[in-house]
Amino acid sequence: MQSTEFTQQQLIGQAYVLERISRVQRVAGFDECWEWNLKLNRDGYGHGRFAGKGMSAYRASYLSFVGPVPRGLHLDHLCNNRACVNPAHLDPVTRVVNSKRAVERDRLNGTGHWAQREMCSKGLHAMTDDNVYLRDMGGRTKRLCAECVLEGGRRWRREHPERAAEINAANYIKQKARRAALKQSN
Ligand SMILES: [Zn+2]
Ligand SMILES: [Zn+2]
Incomplete structure (x- = not known):
């Protein structure tokens, strides 16, 4: 994470994300997963808000703590935990890299719908x-x-x-x- 000056909107977003995740867990460490257990969609991603707009919780978290996702890139969950909104676990990559990594991770874990048959x-x-x-x-x-x-x-x-x-x-x-x-x- 960069230490930049945050905009008012980002600070509000940060407070929102921290308030939400602290309802279901105590954020003990910044390297742990921040689980969004409040409202998950069918695919297991949290739903959140940023600047009054509804969006994926992890995306709202990234926008608040880091900044906009570079054009054309997708946020990859390095921890492979879809409910996680820890910005340190989110890496902006191309869609191709994103799916390649998911395949690789699940092959190593032998779990999930990516499991290597x-x-x-x-x-x-x-x-x-x-x-x-x-x-x-x-x-x-x-x-x-x-x-x-x-x-x-x-x-x-x-x-x-x-x-x-x-x-x-x-x-x-x-x-x-x-x-x-x-x-x-x-
Ligand atoms: Zn995580
Ligand atoms: Zn076949």
């Missing part, structure tokens, strides 16, 4: 690093078997040849338009 859910393919397909499911990243995802696409195309042909044709027209637009701009 040896075989895919169909029991057909080994879940090696080059066979992992990360799909964003409404803010949650799921680890899928790349082989099965590819096979699913192939099967769908076999079962829906007309729809697949339509999509192919639409893509072809789009690509053609894009090439024409590129030509014009050159």
Whole structure:
């Protein structure tokens, strides 16, 4: 954490976060997790407020104690505890680094929905690093078997040849338009 001059809004935010977490735990150390046990959403993240705006509690905490999250970056929970709002446990990283780290951490822990399985859910393919397909499911990243995802696409195309042909044709027209637009701009 940097020691900068905090704005009035940040100081109010800090008081708010500390008041909230002290209701459920005594903040004994600054290196411990600050658990937000008051109101967690379905995914296990706390809900908080900053400058009158509702947002994730960890985000509100980071804004209050550190500052704005750099553009395009996401806050990674270094402690892997979603309920934690300790700004020292939050690291702004790109989305790719964020999911890579989550995979790595859960492989080490052998827990959570990131837990490393040896075989895919169909029991057909080994879940090696080059066979992992990360799909964003409404803010949650799921680890899928790349082989099965590819096979699913192939099967769908076999079962829906007309729809697949339509999509192919639409893509072809789009690509053609894009090439024409590129030509014009050159
Ligand atoms: Zn933590
Ligand atoms: Zn598979």
